[in-house]
Amino acid sequence: MVAAFDNRHEFDADIEKRAARLRACKERGEDVDPAEHLSGLMQEPGYRRMQRNAHLLRRAMEHGVVPACIEDLDLPSSVGFIRAERLP
Secondary structure, eight states, rough: OOOOOOSHHHHHOOOHHHHHHHHHHHHTTTTOOTOOOOOOOOOTTTTHHHHHHHHHHHHHHHHTOOOOTTGGGGOOTTOOOOOOOOOO
C-alpha cells in the first residue's frame, strides 16, 4: 500500500496504527506472512522535479556538455556539482 502524508505526525500515527493491527493479527494466530513489515520514507517537497534535474545533469555530463541553465537547476541534497574551468 502507498500513502502520502502532509507532516511527520500524520505519518507516525499511521505507522503506529498499522503496526498495532499487524501485532493484533499475529497475537490472534492469524496467518501472517513472516516477511510482512512496515516501512516508509520522507521526501522533501519538489523531490521528483529535483530528481529530473539531477538526471538531466548526469545525462548532459555523460555527453560532455553542461546545461547553460546549471545555476538555475534545483538539485536534491544528495547531488553536488563542481565546475572546473581553465584560465586563459
